[in-house]
Amino acid sequence: MSKKLYLGIDMGGTSIKIAVVDAKGLITEETSIKTDLNQSPAKLANDIARQAALLKNYPKIKSIGIGIAGDIDCEKGVVRFSPNLPKWRNVKLKQIIEKLTKKNVFVDNDANTAAIGAFWLDAGGKSDNLICITLGTGVGGGLIFGKKLYRGKTCTAGEIGHITIDSQGHKCNCGNRGCAETYIGANYVARYSVDYLKTHKSKIIDDMTGKDYSKITPKVLYDAALKGDKTSVEIWKYVGEKLGVLLADIVNFINPDTIILCGGVSLAGKFLIDPAQKEMKERSFQTAYKACKLQVSHYTSKLGVVGAAMLAEQ
Amino acid sequence: MSKKLYLGIDMGGTSIKIAVVDAKGLITEETSIKTDLNQSPAKLANDIARQAALLKNYPKIKSIGIGIAGDIDCEKGVVRFSPNLPKWRNVKLKQIIEKLTKKNVFVDNDANTAAIGAFWLDAGGKSDNLICITLGTGVGGGLIFGKKLYRGKTCTAGEIGHITIDSQGHKCNCGNRGCAETYIGANYVARYSVDYLKTHKSKIIDDMTGKDYSKITPKVLYDAALKGDKTSVEIWKYVGEKLGVLLADIVNFINPDTIILCGGVSLAGKFLIDPAQKEMKERSFQTAYKACKLQVSHYTSKLGVVGAAMLAEQ
Numbered sequence: 034m035s036k037k038l039y040l041g042i043d044m045g046g047t048s049i050k051i052a053v054v055d056a057k058g059l060i061t062e063e064t065s066i067k068t069d070l071n072q073s074p075a076k077l078a079n080d081i082a083r084q085a086a087l088l089k090n091y092p093k094i095k096s097i098g099i100g101i102a103g104d105i106d107c108e109k110g111v112v113r114f115s116p117n118l119p120k121w122r123n124v125k126l127k128q129i130i131e132k133l134t135k136k137n138v139f140v141d142n143d144a145n146t147a148a149i150g151a152f153w154l155d156a157g158g159k160s161d162n163l164i165c166i167t168l169g170t171g172v173g174g175g176l177i178f179g180k181k182l183y184r185g186k187t188c189t190a191g192e193i194g195h196i197t198i199d200s201q202g203h204k205c206n207c208g209n210r211g212c213a214e215t216y217i218g219a220n221y222v223a224r225y226s227v228d229y230l231k232t233h234k235s236k237i238i239d240d241m242t243g244k245d246y247s248k249i250t251p252k253v254l255y256d257a258a259l260k261g262d263k264t265s266v267e268i269w270k271y272v273g274e275k276l277g278v279l280l281a282d283i284v285n286f287i288n289p290d291t292i293i294l295c296g297g298v299s300l301a302g303k304f305l306i307d308p309a310q311k312e313m314k315e316r317s318f319q320t321a322y323k324a325c326k327l328q329v330s331h332y333t334s335k336l337g338v339v340g341a342a343m344l345a346e347q
Numbered sequence: 348m349s350k351k352l353y354l355g356i357d358m359g360g361t362s363i364k365i366a367v368v369d370a371k372g373l374i375t376e377e378t379s380i381k382t383d384l385n386q387s388p389a390k391l392a393n394d395i396a397r398q399a400a401l402l403k404n405y406p407k408i409k410s411i412g413i414g415i416a417g418d419i420d421c422e423k424g425v426v427r428f429s430p431n432l433p434k435w436r437n438v439k440l441k442q443i444i445e446k447l448t449k450k451n452v453f454v455d456n457d458a459n460t461a462a463i464g465a466f467w468l469d470a471g472g473k474s475d476n477l478i479c480i481t482l483g484t485g486v487g488g489g490l491i492f493g494k495k496l497y498r499g500k501t502c503t504a505g506e507i508g509h510i511t512i513d514s515q516g517h518k519c520n521c522g523n524r525g526c527a528e529t530y531i532g533a534n535y536v537a538r539y540s541v542d543y544l545k546t547h548k549s550k551i552i553d554d555m556t557g558k559d560y561s562k563i564t565p566k567v568l569y570d571a572a573l574k575g576d577k578t579s580v581e582i583w584k585y586v587g588e589k590l591g592v593l594l595a596d597i598v599n600f601i602n603p604d605t606i607i608l609c610g611g612v613s614l615a616g617k618f619l620i621d622p623a624q625k626e627m628k629e630r631s632f633q634t635a636y637k638a639c640k641l642q643v644s645h646y647t648s649k650l651g652v653v654g655a656a657m658l659a660e661q
Contacts, residue, residue, distance in 0.1 A: 162499060174600075178492055185476060185602020186638040192599040197630065199513050199525075200592045209595065209630040211513075278514045281523065282596070285506040286488075288499025316511065316523040324500040 040085060040094045040136075041342025043146065044068065044101040046117035049081060053090050054342035058153025060335065062088045068117065074124040082133040096137040097130060098344030100146030100337045107188045110140035139344040143167075144191055145182055148175020149343045150336030151293040155328065163291040164283055165336075166193055168276075168298035172214040175340075176287075182347050194218060198278050216275035219298055223249045226268050235264035255301045269304035276305065277312025284317040284325050295330040302329060354399060354408045354450075355656025357460065358382065358415040360431035363395060367404050368656035372467025374649065376402045382431065388438045396447040410451040412658030413440060414460030414651045421502040424454035453658040457481075458505055459496055462489020463657045464650030465607040469642065477605040478597055479650075480507055482590075482612035486528040489654075490601075496661050508532060512592050530589035533612055537563045540582050549578035569615045583618035590619065591626020598631040598639050609644040616643060 036055055043050040045068060052063035066084050069077065085091055103115030110127020112118075130138045148165035156163055163177040172194025176183040184190055194214035195207050202211025203221075215221050227246045230238065237257045242248040257265035280292060298305065306329060314322055330336060350369055357364040359382060366377035380398050383391065399405055417429030424441020426432075444452045462479035470477055477491040486508025490497040498504055508528035509521050516525025517535075529535050541560045544552065551571045556562040571579035594606060612619065620643060628636055644650060 162497075178497060183476075183492060185635070186604040187602055187634050189632055189635045190600065190602035192602075192632055192635075195599040195632065196510075196596045197592050198511065199515070200589070201513070207632065209599075275514070278511050282510045285509040285523075286504065286600075288501055288504035288506075290500040318503055318506055318509065318521065320501050321499070321503045321506075 038090055038093050039342035039345050040088075040091070040097040041146075041338040041340070042081060042085070042097065042099045043143070043337035043341050044099060044115075044117060045337070046070075046102075050338040051081065051085050051088070052338045052342060053088055053094065054339050056346070058150070058158060058339050058343055060339060062090060063338070064088060070118060071120070074121060074126065074129060077118075078126070078129045078133055082130065085134070094136060096139065096345035097134060098146070098341040099126060099130070099138065099140045100143040100341035100344075101126075101140065102143045105140055105142045105188065107139075107141045107145070107184060110138060112140065137345065139347075141182075141341070141344055142173075142188070143337055144173030145175045145184070146340030146344065147295055147336040148177055148191070148293075148340065149182055149347065150332065150338070150340030151175075151295065151330055152177045152180070152340075153343055154332040154335060154339055155293050155330050156291050160291045162287065162289040163293065164193070164287060164289045165293045165295060165330075166279075167296040168217060168219070168294055169296040170219045172218050193279065193283070196279060196282055198275060213275065213279040217272055217279070217298060219251050222251055222254070222268070222272055222298060225271070226254060229268055229271075230264065233264045233267065235262050237262035238264065251298045251301060255304065258301070258304045266304060269301055270308045272298075272301075273305045273308030274312045276309040278316060280309060280313040280327065281316030284313065284321045288321045289325055292325060292327045293330050294328070295333045295336055299329045299333065352404055352407050353656035353659050354402075354405070354411040355460075355652040355654070356395060356399070356411065356413045357457070357651035357655050358413060358429075358431060359651070360384075360416075364652040365395065365399050365402070366652045366656060367402055367408065368653050370660070372464070372472060372653050372657055374653060376404060377652070378402060384432060385434070388435060388440065388443060391432075392440070392443045392447055396444065399448070408450060410453065410659035411444060411448060412460070412655040413444065413452065413454045414457045414655035414658075415440075415454065416457045419454055419456045419502065421453075421455045421459070421498060424452060426454065451659065453661075455496075455655070455658055456487075456489075456502070457651055458487030459489045459498070460654030460658065461487075461609055461650040462491055462505070462607075462654065463496055463661065464646065464652070464654030465489075465609065465644055466491045466494070466654075467657055468646040468649060468653055469607050469644050470605050474603075474605045476601065476603040477607065478507070478601060478603045479607045479609060479644075480593075481610040482531060482533075482608055483610040484533045486532050507593065507597070510593060510596055512589060527589065527593040531586055531593070531612060533565050536565055536568070536582070536586050536612060539585070540568060543582055543585075544578065547578045547581065549576050551576035552578065565612045565615060569618065572615070572618045580618060583615055584622045586612075587619045587622030588626045590623040592630060594623060594627040594641065595630030598627065598635045602635045603639055606639060606641045607644050608642070609647045609650055613643045613647065
């Protein structure tokens with residue numbers, strides 16, 4: 034008897050990952066194409082379908098899941114807007130791909146697909162209440178309750194980056210003030226670093242950037258910290274503490290068994306996690322804190338495509 | 348054919364409410380006894396069972412639900428600690444009442460039973476994701492997802508009062524800083540008022556309290572506001588704005604269809620709600636904000652007993 038297989042498509046801003054995934058969330062085949070930002074939805078859909086059809090087990094697949102950043106109508110499978118494909122507006126992606134492939138298609142936000150991916154890959158499909166936090170340019174989240182994705186009333190649940198950390202804090206792009214994202218989002222981390230470096234010189238960062246601080250990214254700060262740069266370690270401590278406030282909010286409110294961090298900023302590893310965990314512990318109810326496993330995803334680059342594939346299983 | 352009936356018991360610090368509730372959450376019979384803080388668990392359970400047995404439909408009841416404030420092991424039905432009955436420690440309430448009544452017994456936290464009550468009474472059993480916030484001395488919460496109570500990993504989900512509003516804010520009893528409770532909990536509202544009155548005199552409050560500000564409660568502030576006292580209105584505006592930050596956090600994170608406020612502080616009505624709603628709107632994602640109905644419970648005094656009864660239905 035053949036195993037059940039799903040097709041996942043992760044539409045990133047640089048590349049589109051395509052993978053066949055089994056019923057336990059494991060990738061059995063994968064491929065990818067480059068994201069051409071100027072292509073029409075019809076043309077891009079055609080390219081995706083053609084590439085997917087090259088996969089050996091493609092004929093066995095009954096359903097396809099697609100994850101994409103942005104404002105997605107997950108019920109109708111419409112991409113209202115995506116920062117990865119800025120020219121797209123109200124694209125009926127589900128309908129287009131279903132017509133091309135004659136398979137069932139599901140479309141969802143990439144923070145949601147990442148959470149489903151983390152549920153399968155990091156938690157082995159065994160968590161009852163898992164929160165996945167995507168630490169990238171934006172800070173997003175996906176919520177898995179009772180082993181199922183929780184979407185809220187209008188598919189917009191999980192905007193974890195826009196939980197307030199300091200009600201009088203920085204203005205956020207979303208209109209709110211003091212959102213978590215304004216402390217732990219990649220751009221804000223870089224901006225904070227530039228400020229911090231004015232009073233805390235770092236020869237290591239100066240050498241790495243040629244003193245052009247516009248080149249500072251979380252990756253640069255991580256590499257500098259690895260090289261023993263104290264300033265970078267202090268910056269990560271600050272960011273980690275802010276993350277810890279957010280984590281304690283989640284623990285006190287949701288009492289999850291698992292929190293998974295993924296995305297570029299999470300790659301800072303222990304420089305970020307150690308201060309975050311300390312702050313989280315100090316601010317959380319201890320029963321709930323002890324019951325919650327915090328970890329950085331071991332599969333950041335795979336979460337999206339696996340989670341997309343497993344949308345069908347949801 | 349007879350309708351299904353449940354028995355609810357709401358163990359408050361002053362009185363214990365007992366009611367027969369039908370399958371739609373409506374009370375068909377009710378009674379109560381005084382809470383005697385010095386009674387042993389066995390004696391109090393006996394009094395409750397005797398009183399309940401006086402209800403006409405008591406023999407038809409198969410299951411009993413009990414709501415009580417404090418640290419409750421809802422799986423085992425053990426009251427680890429309750430502020431309402433401070434001498435109780437690790438009382439096996441489920442077991443005691445089951446032995447006495449020969450009926451199935453469920454025990455849960457009063458914030459959870461209030462949420463179930465609000466789901467039935469305020470939302471007519473029709474909400475898919477409802478958050479109930481209890482605004483009393485403490486600020487608690489109950490979460491209803493997919494029409495079922497969400498408890499989290501260790502039955503401690505819903506500690507809404509301990510979501511951080513300002514990470515550098517006041518120290519909270521829980522150990523955290525700047526918790527919502529330190530702005531909108533009844534005692535903190537009173538404390539803030541005493542401070543505020545140092546620089547903003549109010550003849551109406553002075554008359555109501557005989558200048559003894561230890562007499563200030565949310566009720567006093569509400570009555571003063573009703574009498575046109577500007578200082579009280581300003582205090583409620585401040586408290587409402589802080590509540591609005593919390594509400595926006597919930598909207599952005601959970602995207603609920605309904606938020607119900609109950610408890611003493613919520614009785615301040617429009618003086619609290621108008622500024623809260625304004626702040627909530629400014630800080631929320633608009634799609635999620637528009638999808639969320641915010642209201643003060645119309646049944647604050649009944650939520651606990653109805654929710655307790657409906658625990659069995661859960």
